[in-house]
Amino acid sequence: MRVLIIGATGTIGSAVKRELETSHEIITAGRNNTNIFVDLSNPESITSMFESAGKIDAVVCTAGNSYFGPFQDLTPEKNEITILSKLKGQINLVLLGINHVNNGGSFTLTTGILMDDPIVGGTSSAMANGAIQGFVKSSAIELPRGVRINNVSPTVLKESIEKYGPYFPGFNPVPASRVALAYRKSVEGNQTGQTYTVY
Known part of the structure; x- marks a missing residue:
């Protein structure tokens, strides 16, 4: 399969690329390298x-910026960072990419544990995660030509615990x-409308 990975140079994206590149043709997209x-x-x-990518079989998005900070500091402008990138960016991948995905292809978006297990400062990210999950579940019953859609919801990563650990007290980190x-599982399987939690 031809797999387009958006955010392929990030911690999760790099791990996904390593996991898939031995079996599939990988096209990477992002801001750098x-x-x-x-x-x-x-x-x-x-x-x-x-x-630029041409026809593809699977779209994987591990990118999307979110604002983190205390709720009392959250303004419409700061929240818009999350809305434009993490939320609308991923949804627009589907809306604008559906005709570029082959029959029976797939989209895999990224959510996160904060929609299920909130932390201080994570309201904006949790908002986007929950909205994407709802979009995935609903759109799955309408996507044409057998195209599937799922989302992966990871917890904090072992590779990131030194940087983000203080924000996730008591959470059990997992390796990328x-x-x-x-x-x-999402790219090579047959399920659709699913949330794959890695907690």
Whole structure:
């Protein structure tokens, strides 16, 4: 399969690329050091990415910026960071990419544990995660041509615990390699409308 990975240079994206590249042709997209540049917050950039990639069998998104900070500091402008990138960016991948995905292909989006297990400062991210999960579940019954859609919801990563550990007290971190298996399940399996939790 031809698999387009958005965010392929990040911690999760790199692990997904390693997991899939031995069996599939990988096209990478992102802001830096990838085959194709894309800015998720810009629909025109997303359209250009798909035109450059050509026909593909699977789209995997491990990218998307979110605002983290105390609720009392959350403003509409700060929340818009999350809305434009993590939320609308991923949804627009599906809306603008559906005609570039082959029959029986798939989309795999990324949510996260905060929609199920909140932390202080994570309201904006939790909002986007929950909305994406709802979009995935609902759109799965309407996508044409046998195209599937799922989302992967990881917890904090072992590779990131030194940086983010103080924000996740008592959480059990998982290695990125384990998270990558959920993306493989989505790409190579037959399920649709699912949330694959890696907690």
